[in-house]
Amino acid sequence: MSLTIPSNAEKILQTLEENGYEAYVVGGCVRDSILGRTPDDWDITTSASPEQVKKLFTRTVDTGLQHGTVTVLMDREGYEVTTYRVDGDYEDGRHPKQVTFTSSLEEDLKRRDFTINAMAYHPERGLVDLFHGMEDMRHKVIRCVGDPMERFQEDALRILRAVRFSAQLGFVIDEKTRQGITALAPNLKNVSAERIQTEMVKLLVSPHPDYFRIAYETGITKEFLPEFDTCMETEQNTPHHCYTVGEHILHSLVLVRPDKVLRITMLLHDIAKPVMRKTDENGRDHFKMHAPEGEKMAKNILRRLKFDNDTISKVSRLIKYHDDRPMPEMRSVRKAVNRIGEELFPLYLEVQKADMLAQSDYRREEKTARLEGVTECYNRILEQKQCVSMKTLAVSGKDLIDAGIRPGPEMGRILGEMLEHVLEVPEDNTKERLMKLIK
Numbered sequence: 001m002s003l004t005i006p007s008n009a010e011k012i013l014q015t016l017e018e019n020g021y022e023a024y025v026v027g028g029c030v031r032d033s034i035l036g037r038t039p040d041d042w043d044i045t046t047s048a049s050p051e052q053v054k055k056l057f058t059r060t061v062d063t064g065l066q067h068g069t070v071t072v073l074m075d076r077e078g079y080e081v082t083t084y085r086v087d088g089d090y091e092d093g094r095h096p097k098q099v100t101f102t103s104s105l106e107e108d109l110k111r112r113d114f115t116i117n118a119m120a121y122h123p124e125r126g127l128v129d130l131f132h133g134m135e136d137m138r139h140k141v142i143r144c145v146g147d148p149m150e151r152f153q154e155d156a157l158r159i160l161r162a163v164r165f166s167a168q169l170g171f172v173i174d175e176k177t178r179q180g181i182t183a184l185a186p187n188l189k190n191v192s193a194e195r196i197q198t199e200m201v202k203l204l205v206s207p208h209p210d211y212f213r214i215a216y217e218t219g220i221t222k223e224f225l226p227e228f229d230t231c232m233e234t235e236q237n238t239p240h241h242c243y244t245v246g247e248h249i250l251h252s253l254v255l256v257r258p259d260k261v262l263r264i265t266m267l268l269h270d271i272a273k274p275v276m277r278k279t280d281e282n283g284r285d286h287f288k289m290h291a292p293e294g295e296k297m298a299k300n301i302l303r304r305l306k307f308d309n310d311t312i313s314k315v316s317r318l319i320k321y322h323d324d325r326p327m328p329e330m331r332s333v334r335k336a337v338n339r340i341g342e343e344l345f346p347l348y349l350e351v352q353k354a355d356m357l358a359q360s361d362y363r364r365e366e367k368t369a370r371l372e373g374v375t376e377c378y379n380r381i382l383e384q385k386q387c388v389s390m391k392t393l394a395v396s397g398k399d400l401i402d403a404g405i406r407p408g409p410e411m412g413r414i415l416g417e418m419l420e421h422v423l424e425v426p427e428d429n430t431k432e433r434l435m436k437l438i439k
Contacts, residue, residue, distance in 0.1 A: 001127045003033045008074035009042040010123060012081065015056055021048040022105065023081075024120035024128065031116045034137060035169070044072075044081045045120060047103050053081050067099055084108040087154070106130055113151055113158045114165065114177075115143045140171040148180030156187035160199045160220060167203045167211035178218060185219035193306040196224050200305070204263040209253035212267070216246070227271050227301065234274040237285040242360040245273045252358035256350055261311060265318045265351055268298045295320035317344055322351050328373020334381060334423045336374075337388040349375055386426040393419055395434045403435065414438060 005025055016023035023046040029039035046053065050070045054060050059073040068083035085099045086107050102108065105120060105128060112118040115133040127134070131145050142165050144151040144158075152159050159181050166173050173181070188196065203212060212228075215221045221228045232246030241248060252266045272294035273287045280286065295316045302312045317340070326336035337345045349371070356367050387393055395418055400411050421437060422429045428437075 001034075001121075002123075003030070003121050003127075005029075005033070005121070005123065006042055006077075008077060009044065009079055011074065012044055012057075012072055012079055013122065016044075016046050016048055016053070016081075019048075019052075019056055021046050021052065022084075023048070024105065024122045024125075026109075026120040027112070027117050030119045030121045030127070031133070031137070033121075034119075034134070042079055044079055045084060045105070045108055046081055047084055047105075048081075049083055049101060053083075068101055085111070087111045110145060112145050113155070113161065115145055116165070116171075118145050136174075140169070141174050142166050142169075142171045142177060143174035144177045144180065148177045149184065152180050152184040152187065156184065157191050157195055157199065159185055159188060159218075160191075160196060160203075160215070163211060163215050163218070163220065164199050164203045164206070166214065167206040167208040170208055173214065181218045181220070185223055188220065188223040193224075193304065197305045197307060200224075201260055201264070204253070204267060205258040205260055207258075209258075209263055209267075210250040212253065213250055224305070225301065227274075227297065228267070230274045231271060234277065235285070236273075236287075237279065237283055239362040240359050243358075245270050248358050252354045255354035255357045259347075261314050261318070262347060262350055262354075264302075264307075264311065265315050265322070265347075266354055268301065268315065269294065269319050269322045269351065269355065271301070271319075272297050291320055291323045294322075314344060314347075317341065318348055318351055321348055322355060324348075325370065326374055328370055328377055330377050330380065330386075330426075331424060333374055333377040334386060334388050334426065337378065337381065338419070338423060342389055342391070345378065349378065384426070387419070387422045387429040390415065390419060392429070393422065393434075394429045394431045399431065399435070400438075403438065405438075 009025055013023045013025070023044055025042055026045040027043050029042045032039040048056070050065050050068055053070045053072070057072045061071040061073065061078070063069045063071045063080060068085050070081050071078045072081050084102045084105055084107065086102050087099055109118045109120060109128070109130055115131045115136045118131050119133045120128040136143050142162050162173055162177060162181055165171065203209065212221070216229060216232050228246060231249060232244060234245040236243065236245055236248065243251060249267060249270055252269070253263060256262045256266050270290065272290040276287050276290040276293055278286045278288070298316045298319050299312055302315060321340045324336060324340065326332040340348050352371055356371065381388065393415065395415070397407065397411060397415065400414060401407065405411050405414065418434050418437065428434065
């Protein structure tokens with residue numbers, strides 16, 4: 001087997017080899033190259049110690065010397081070069097207490113998480129596949145190297161990584177590996193929220209975000225998103241739906257493009273339905289006010305998972321308005337764009353479409369016609385450059401000051417009334433007409 005590797009990575013291998021050391025590209029870059037994917041990074045493993053690596057290259061960064069890793073800089077790109085190592089005991093369920101450097105490639109590959117990530121490659125010696133990673137790739141299987149219980153006890157994050165790789169590649173999880181996940185899922189409490197967040201987002205923006213179902217079935221979500229478990233167990237006895245809340249969420253995930261904000265929004269858009277569920281005398285369920293309650297819950301969940309403020313703001317706002325249904329009329333849509341926000345309105349339309357398509361067929365034609373009408377109105381608003389916010393209002397605060405109005409509540413009231421007027425009568429968005437309204 002022959003793989004194409006970057007010239008700089010090949011230079012690093014060649015330099016190490018010429019000086020008497022073994023060196024291979026290893027891990028994810030080998031896996032992705034075999035699968036025809038473009039690797040994000042090219043990692044190198046070598047028999048050379050970190051000090052020996054540093055002597056051979058002029059520009060290096062001490063990335064993690066205690067774990068044997070040095071980053072070699074070549075033409076503004078960094079390549080992590082790590083010494084063959086054997087990990088010591090994992091006392092915190094995440095990191096080895098100490099590592100021991102070794103001259104054995106096999107010992108180094110033996111400590112890795114999954115067979116598809118435990119392959120190494122050298123342009124002259126070819127592929128080193130000691131744990132049948134190629135066979136597992138052919139059969140589309142995620143399997144631990146060695147005993148799954150040992151691998152997951154060493155590093156609990158691997159539990160979530162297994163599901164993430166499964167979703168990214170469309171692979172099934174080997175039964176013994178799955179059993180290990182289920183048994184040790186509670187160990188995820190040892191993993192930081194930031195690391196869980198990273199893996200969760202990678203899973204969500206993958207080609208198979210509905211594999212979140214596997215995270216539920218194996219007890220993973222119970223550890224970091226128990227609200228989702230409740231959704232999976234909440235029925236929706238209403239003609240508008242044909243799934244539980246959780247299954248509706250899973251179906252909606254695959255119906256929206258793989259954008260981080262959109263996929264997180266779909267994951268949490270109905271998160272408050274279980275707590276807002278009311279059943280009437282006819283046995284029909286209602287979920288009134290689940291959107292504003294969902295906004296609050298989403299903020300708490302995303303803060304708990306250490307998301308950035310921008311993501312929290314966008315996702316929670318989309319959830320707040322995901323059930324907002326303007327009429328397919330220009331005036332109604334202008335007000336909706338103002339209410340939801342110019343930046344978020346296109347995303348809101350995508351959220352509404354995915355939400356609708358993941359429901360039952362009940363009144364589908366009517367719902368589709370309304371949404372298509374709203375979208376058409378929105379596009380006309382853009383084409384005609386109609387004002388929908390203070391940003392494009394023809395009169396500014398400075399104009400009002402020039403007209404003798406002092407800054408303060410009165411000025412804010414006047415600008416607000418002008419905007420309300422323009423949302424009703426868009427052709428009046430000129431400085432001349434709006435200033436006349438004051439008089």
